[in-house]
Amino acid sequence: MKVPFATLEHVHGPLREEMKNAFLRVYDKGTFIQGEECSLFENEFAEFCKSEHAVGVASGLDALALALRALGVSKSDEVILPSNTFVATALAVSMIGAKVVLVDPDPLTYNMTAESFEEAITPRTKAVIPVHLYGQAAEIEEIVDVARRYGIRVVEDCAQAHGALYRGKHVGTFGDIGCFSFYPGKNLGALGDGGATITDDEALAERMRELANYGSKVKYHHVEKGMNSRLDELQAALLRVKLRCLDEHIADRQRAAAVYLENIRNDRVTLPVVGSERNHVWHIFAVRCSRRDELKRHLEEAGVGVNCHYPITIADQQAYVEDGLVATPLARRLASEELSLPLYVGMTDDELRYVIDTINEFE
């Protein structure tokens, strides 16, 4: 049997006609940038997250960079983020010339804690980027409390966590700005790159919209040196179709994850833990194993697709050598022990059973 690491077959198959109609609607209308579809998607996505405003942008990385810029983060400011996140979280900080400060995550949930964040604060700390990694909320309310005490701005990296909740409230709505990616493989994915920021602050939303549009609100009047980062009409129209199914898709991921959690039984394999007062939308089902590379080979030889998120920490990346960052101990350990199991919408009981049996046989 073969089980892919991920497939969009069961998401896109049933939506084929609707997606085609969305495409044709945009194609026939002939507006491809800054039209009605993007505004409608922004309203619908803000409503989904229970936020006041959403701004569609070109990618998750741009969303983070625009959020930092809109909050006034600039050169020589320090920005704290978890050392085990995807490199884009750090790249956004580097893009605007600020300094990356890495902290170790919680060993159970793999997310930044309020404690590790507070320990890393210096007089130069301007912002913090908690990441809701793998699809589970960090202890975001506690992190925001610490940030408010020190006058530090909070940008939430929600790229893996559309629909994730902490104490019943959507991630992205706790801090100043929430940032999302619609990369095709994310839980809500476009058919190309895309992203969005959400905020309750109208002035911040306007500022990000302007920065993403060459620093301009009125055509050919540029009040700031902005960039070009917009969510195009085609992606917005396609995302509107998929957004309507997002809750159903999250529930299906949760179904598959529950089967894993209940049936994987191998002392060599550490299962993920869901922290209290939150759900998990299972963008990634991350297990740990001290003999990770052997387990990876064992699964791949049996036809099971797996992945590592992420095999090299940010501090250990060649791109970051010049920054002189130090990899925190747990992040390094996760880099060598983490293994992501197949998890996608429409995974069958047979597929789940096969992955489970293959893991349980590993000795």
Ligand SMILES: *Cc1c(COP(=O)(O)O)cnc(C)c1O
């Ligand atoms: C995917 C991802 C990003 C970047 O999003 P893109 O749309 O690919 O630019 C940022 N942070 C995290 C945690 C991600 O997983």
